[in-house]
Amino acid sequence: MRTPRESFDVAVVGGGSAGLAAAVTAAREGARVVLIDRHGSAGGMGTASLVHSFCGLYLLSDGPEAVLANPGFATEMAERMIAATGLGPVRMGRVDVLPQHPVEFARIADELISAESRLDARLHTEVVSVAPGDDWEIRTSGRGGSHSIIARALVDASGDAVVAEMLGMETERVDSPHLQRPAYVFGVRRNGELGEAERLETAGLILEGIRAGSVPAEAMGLNFRSSGREGEAFGTLDLSGGGNYDPLDGACLTRLETAGRATAAKVVVWLAGNSGLWKGAYVSHWPTRAGVRESRRWVGEVVLTGDDLLKGKRFEDEIALATWPMEFRENARGPKLRFPEGNRAAGIPLRCLKPKGIERLFVAGRCISTDHGAQASIRVMGTCFATGEAAGRAAAGA
Amino acid sequence: MADLKKNDSPKPVELIDWLNDEGVLELDWDFPEDGNLIEAGLDSMAVMQLVVAVEDRFGVELGPSDLTRENLATPVTLAALIAARTS
Numbered sequence: 253m254r255t256p257r258e259s260f261d262v263a264v265v266g267g268g269s270a271g272l273a274a275a276v277t278a279a280r281e282g283a284r285v286v287l288i289d290r291h292g293s294a295g296g297m298g299t300a301s302l303v304h305s306f307c308g309l310y311l312l313s314d315g316p317e318a319v320l321a322n323p324g325f326a327t328e329m330a331e332r333m334i335a336a337t338g339l340g341p342v343r344m345g346r347v348d349v350l351p352q353h354p355v356e357f358a359r360i361a362d363e364l365i366s367a368e369s370r371l372d373a374r375l376h377t378e379v380v381s382v383a384p385g386d387d388w389e390i391r392t393s394g395r396g397g398s399h400s401i402i403a404r405a406l407v408d409a410s411g412d413a414v415v416a417e418m419l420g421m422e423t424e425r426v427d428s429p430h431l432q433r434p435a436y437v438f439g440v441r442r443n444g445e446l447g448e449a450e451r452l453e454t455a456g457l458i459l460e461g462i463r464a465g466s467v468p469a470e471a472m473g474l475n476f477r478s479s480g481r482e483g484e485a486f487g488t489l490d491l492s493g494g495g496n497y498d499p500l501d502g503a504c505l506t507r508l509e510t511a512g513r514a515t516a517a518k519v520v521v522w523l524a525g526n527s528g529l530w531k532g533a534y535v536s537h538w539p540t541r542a543g544v545r546e547s548r549r550w551v552g553e554v555v556l557t558g559d560d561l562l563k564g565k566r567f568e569d570e571i572a573l574a575t576w577p578m579e580f581r582e583n584a585r586g587p588k589l590r591f592p593e594g595n596r597a598a599g600i601p602l603r604c605l606k607p608k609g610i611e612r613l614f615v616a617g618r619c620i621s622t623d624h625g626a627q628a629s630i631r632v633m634g635t636c637f638a639t640g641e642a643a644g645r646a647a648a649g650a
Numbered sequence: 651m652a653d654l655k656k657n658d659s660p661k662p663v664e665l666i667d668w669l670n671d672e673g674v675l676e677l678d679w680d681f682p683e684d685g686n687l688i689e690a691g692l693d694s695m696a697v698m699q700l701v702v703a704v705e706d707r708f709g710v711e712l713g714p715s716d717l718t719r720e721n722l723a724t725p726v727t728l729a730a731l732i733a734a735r736t737s
Contacts, residue, residue: 449719452722453714455701455717463711476694
């Protein structure tokens with residue numbers, strides 16, 4: 253059967269924070285662009301997985317002011333989100349983060365995409381194969397059937413290096429137990445303040461529930477934060493994923509989603525029944541998908557390492573700064589942060605976005621070429637905006 | 651590393667080493683006994699680790715009403731809380 257074909261200058265696979273930045277940037281550079289995403293909105297982790305902070309936007313510093321690290325798309329997103337939520341950056345320990353709301357992110361993404369006449373989005377669409385040639389041939393699949401897209405340049409912003417897998421290219425990943433554990437974020441409807449005092453008391457209540465056997469031990473570390481909207485909070489839980497956690501395996505992800513819902517539901521019922529702080533609270537929404545932090549990544553012309561980040565290494569061809577500390581969530585003992593010497597930012601070279609030996613193909617987001625340590629920093633959305641922008645610009649010029 | 655035994659009442663300075671060793675917080679080597687633990691990152695997530703670690707090491711079960719800003723403010727107040735519950 254003949255399938256419909258469309259032709260573009262640039263195709264972007266994945267519409268998360270990196271893919272959105274890549275597609276919008278490439279269109280602004282004058283390219284005709286298609287952005288392909290499997291969900292009903294762009295935003296990826298920031299919408300489908302309800303991750304409600306932009307990390308990596310700001311430089312590390314001991315000073316009182318949060319200073320944006322990367323101009324361009326990352327700064328634009330920060331400004332748009334602040335205008336939408338009315339909330340500015342928040343200092344948490346040694347880092348500054350920007351609270352973001354998934355509802356606003358999806359709407360901002362729609363506005364950014366709609367504003368570019370040269371940018372077509374294809375939501376509800378999966379890429380099923382990629383073939384090299386004079387141009388890339390990308391086959392997609394949706395409920396209406398299969399389509400073929402031709403593009404001169406390609407950006408893999410899938411988060412999972414799916415294009416590398418389809419091309420049979422070299423990839424890198426670490427396995428459980430070192431692989432980063434996934435986040436499970438859910439929405440809660442509740443009344444009243446949720447400041448530091450309430451959050452500390454809630455931590456104690458959850459531990460009581462675990463001791464009483466009413467709450468699964470997996471709820472250790474579950475943390476609630478106000479969404480910034482009256483009566484709404486988000487709960488965030490790190491899941492173990494089981495002994496053979498594999499974020500690319502559907503059966504494993506099914507167990508993960510099921511465990512996330514079960515644990516979250518039990519915690520909220522326990523809290524509502526045992527504390528005036530949580531009287532009347534209920535889970536108001538589930539994420540579309542659990543928040544995978546790390547999976548497969550590309551091997552590029554340069555592999556950025558954790559050691560580069562600790563030393564604040566800079567590169568002649570750097571396209572963005574990595575400012576988020578390496579944040580390891582490998583076990584049930586909670587996050588472990590490793591900060592660079594002297595709070596220095598490291599450069600991310602363009603060569604980390606260029607797979608070895610392939611022309612007109614660029615990578616953006618959490619699956620760029622790094623080792624496990626550096627990925628623990630560059631995976632965050634604030635940095636993904638910046639690597640996405642650089643990949644989009646490079647693809648438009650290819 | 652602080653050599654703490656179960657059911658010992660900890661000294662504030664020993665708690666600073668111990669919090670580092672347990673990975674609850676990353677405190678500078680010269681973190682003061684009256685330094686602000688909340689500002690150093692003792693949030694609701696770290697507090698859960700703390701409570702479990704306190705139970706393991708000191709045999710003390712801290713409950714929700716113990717987890718106030720006042721009790722968790724500094725190594726001095728935290729040591730006093732643990733001592734008060736050790737009996």
